[in-house]
Amino acid sequence: MDKGDAGVRLTQDNMLIEIDVPIAMDDGVVLRADIFRPVEAGNYPVIISYGPYGKGLPFQTGYKTAWDIMACEHPDAVAGTSSKYANWEVVDPEKWVPDGYAVVRVDSRGAGRSPGYLDHHSRRETQDFYDCIEWAGAQPWSNGKVGLNGISYYATNQWRVAGLAPPHLAAICVWEGYADRYRDATHHGGIACTFQKNWQEMQVKSVQHGRGDNGPRSPLTGDTVCGPSTLSEQEMEHNRSKLWPEIIDNAFDGDFYRVRSADWAKVKVPLLSCGNWGGQGLHLRGNIEGFVHAASEQKWLEMHGGSHWALFYTDYGVDLQKRFFDRFLKGKQNGWEKQPPVQLQIRYPGEKFVLRHEGEWPIARTNWSRAYLYGETLVAEAPQGGAAQVTFDATGEGVTFRAPPLKESLEITGPLAAKLYVSSSTVDADVFLIFRVFDRAGDEVVFQGALDPHTPVAQGWLRASHRELDPVRSLPYRPWHAHASAQPLVPGDIYELDIEIWPTSIVIPAGYSYGLTVRGTDYEYAGPAATLSNMKNPMKGCGPFVHDDPEDRPSDIFGGKTTLHIGGRHAPYVLLPIVPPKQES
Structure with a gap:
């Protein structure tokens, strides 16, 4: 040396x-x-x-x-x-x-x-x-x-x-x-x-x-x-x-x-x-x-x-x-040019992954499907009933809307988005969306995330005062928010929110169901927390990516009541990227 x-x-x-x-x-x-x-x-x-x-x-x-x-x-x-x-x-x-x-x-x-x-x-x-x-x-x-x-x-x-x-x-x-x-x-x-x-x-x-x-x-x-x-x-x-x-x-x-x-x-x-x-x-x-x-x-x-x-x-x-x-x-000259533009490990419950190649992102054959919030369910058609409301404590577990069990398997691969109609008891509201999968017994199916071993299928977030969209960059399946200034809410007034849910991939087996949880705080897995030596706090489902700073989220503003408006003039939904099987050539 x-x-x-x-x-x-x-x-x-x-x-x-x-x-x-x-x-x-x-x-x-x-x-x-x-x-x-x-x-x-x-x-x-x-x-x-x-x-x-x-x-x-x-x-x-x-x-x-x-x-x-x-x-x-x-x-x-x-x-x-x-x-x-x-x-x-x-x-x-x-x-x-x-x-x-x-x-x-x-x-x-x-x-x-x-x-x-x-x-x-x-x-x-x-x-x-x-x-x-x-x-x-x-x-x-x-x-x-x-x-x-x-x-x-x-x-x-x-x-x-x-x-x-x-x-x-x-x-x-x-x-x-x-x-x-x-x-x-x-x-x-x-x-x-x-x-x-x-x-x-x-x-x-x-x-x-x-x-x-x-x-x-x-x-x-x-x-x-x-x-x-x-x-x-x-x-x-x-x-x-x-x-x-x-x-x-x-x-x-x-x-x-x-x-x-x-x-x-x-x-x-x-x-x-x-x-x-x-x-x-x-x-x-x-x-x-x-x-x-x-x-x-x-x-x-x-x-x-x-x-x-x-x-x-x-x-x-x-x-x-x-x-x-x-x-x-x-x-x-190793044939790399023949590598398809998109290589996906398609995810199944049980940490199973199946390799598949595609020609583009999002996948061209995607069937963009709306699942509408209605009662405590997700339905394929916009409900025709009268106006209804669902109110939840912004510091609580929120409300979950679940689709009926699937008659056959369903692949969801791509970006998701949601449209909600929301009012708040205060001048603002934070909305946390969790797209979830449940097995035949009704238990949630979670996955090894990048850091947290109990990660849900997909998540999205929006502060209601940041609801302004960039119309040029927004897409139906990926809203793009300007985040340029705050637009405070008038307590009790109803506001339309377009919320980005980050992309995901999951093949949901027959007999399983999917759901959307709307809440005012971070998702938490019902089981024990996990730890890593390089992480400060135990991980409860979101890994270290939580949103609990009191300076950013003062309780007098973000600890109120949030109301979802459903029916009548309002038809809230989650947009799902349903991918049919490839047609064999």
């Missing part, structure tokens, strides 16, 4: 490894990167990632329960590797370097071994990522083609940097990465999601640059994961953005969120977008919207289920990624 100002250099496990390689930014700040590449001299395509989770922190240490679940349920994810270089949400170099790739991991500004001011998803971070891509593409061991790959933070920043069109950028694989900072992440239907507050505390502050001796050490080098200096808590706080106060202060969409979101018209690089049906609350929406709206002429969508992290490392995930990158980074 050699150690100098340029970092550590060693050869082991048939890789040439360089630790803490300096990459100078245009403002003089020097970021630090780890590089894994073949021992044999040559020019190799580069897989690069840039993010805040500490490149020297082992997956097994920093995210122990997630690692244990993956190793138990997906043994192929940890097969064929020593896992010594495994790192949360980025590729395992031992699975890529033997196939002729160079893997570069960069600690983002202010995180891990990279100094500077930590400002998540900012314009500065995006420019840093651009500079790192260009640096990697110009190295003597690079073939000049750089690909981006990684999960979550390492995926969402791909949307933004791809919009800057770095010349060396050749392809991106956005694996469970949101695109719209406001709609996908911080505010669901205009309601603030507290995940961001807890995320920074649990996953970022623990590896912020300057933690030094107060933080973890790398088992590879024995050095501190979070830089050589040990700063005070006051200095650490001064060196990072005030994430949650910024979100609360920016309650509406605008420039603050636009610079932290994708500009799809500028994303033109070959694209593989991989989303998770269970990713309600963060990445799911962005993966689909990004695929649909990106300007890339060569783009593909893949949708799967299961946990947020595991499938990325499995044989299924790695094979998909390598076929994509082999084509666009190595120029290999």
